[in-house]
Amino acid sequence: MGMMINFRVLWGTGRYGAGKTSLAFLIASKLMAEGYCKHVVSNIPCSFGDSVSFLREPSAIVLDESWIYIEGRQAVYDYAGFVRKFNHYLLLPSVFPIHQRLSSFSCQRVFNAYTVGVPVWWYRWNLRSKDVKEFGYFGIWNPKAIFGHYPTNFVAGDDGGISSELSTISRNAGYKGTRRQQTQQSVSVAFGVDEEKDDQKSFDDMQEIADEIEDSAGTFDDAVADMEKIEKSFQRISRRLR
Numbered sequence: 087m088g089m090m091i092n093f094r095v096l097w098g099t100g101r102y103g104a105g106k107t108s109l110a111f112l113i114a115s116k117l118m119a120e121g122y123c124k125h126v127v128s129n130i131p132c133s134f135g136d137s138v139s140f141l142r143e144p145s146a147i148v149l150d151e152s153w154i155y156i157e158g159r160q161a162v163y164d165y166a167g168f169v170r171k172f173n174h175y176l177l178l179p180s181v182f183p184i185h186q187r188l189s190s191f192s193c194q195r196v197f198n199a200y201t202v203g204v205p206v207w208w209y210r211w212n213l214r215s216k217d218v219k220e221f222g223y224f225g226i227w228n229p230k231a232i233f234g235h236y237p238t239n240f241v242a243g244d245d246g247g248i249s250s251e252l253s254t255i256s257r258n259a260g261y262k263g264t265r266r267q268q269t270q271q272s273v274s275v276a277f278g279v280d281e282e283k284d285d286q287k288s289f290d291d292m293q294e295i296a297d298e299i300e301d302s303a304g305t306f307d308d309a310v311a312d313m314e315k316i317e318k319s320f321q322r323i324s325r326r327l328r
């Protein structure tokens with residue numbers, strides 16, 4: 087919980103049926119019970135959930151199947167640009183990877199103790215951000231108690247209006263949009279309707295490619311740094327063996 091409060095964005099990963107959504111609602115309910123937020127807002131029904139209009143107040147946001155909605159960098163801005171300023175907590179259950187900018191703090195169930203007759207789910211959390219690499223473990227007693235509070239078989243067809251409401255809140259707070267959005271607005275003024283659509287699409291495609299290259303470069307730099315550390319470790323071991 088301390089890590090959740092500090093980082094505010096958690097990717098719940100793991101196989102199908104591994105308790106990702108349950109964990110998200112369990113953490114959200116605990117955040118609300120301990121006074122860190124006033125509301126829980128989700129794109130799937132929940133007995134203690136509120137509508138998106140309550141996002142104007144401190145809230146825990148559960149975005150189920152978040153891989154569908156968080157792919158490009160723009161989605162990162164839409165959902166997580168101002169989580170601290172608006173006092174939000176973003177919980178992202180997803181079996182598939184989400185954008186790397188929101189995946190540095192993650193957790194995954196590693197042991198289901200129900201298989202040995204103990205009502206506990208055991209999780210490992212991971213923090214991987216540039217030079218910081220940490221992990222730890224925690225357990226949840228009687229986690230299946232959450233099952234009656236949301237439909238476990240519900241399919242999230244959309245994000246429940248969360249990104250739209252967050253965008254409205256951001257604009258009302260004075261946010262003018264990213265440089266990309268501002269450029270699109272300039273294009274809209276300079277060209278006609280058909281030209282505007284074509285030009286915006288071309289610009290979107292080019293910007294998305296540029297974003298992917300930049301993010302890939304960061305990932306590659308991290309991988310190179312890891313390899314350099316491994317090489318140094320092997321060198322130290324080799325010297326000791328001599």
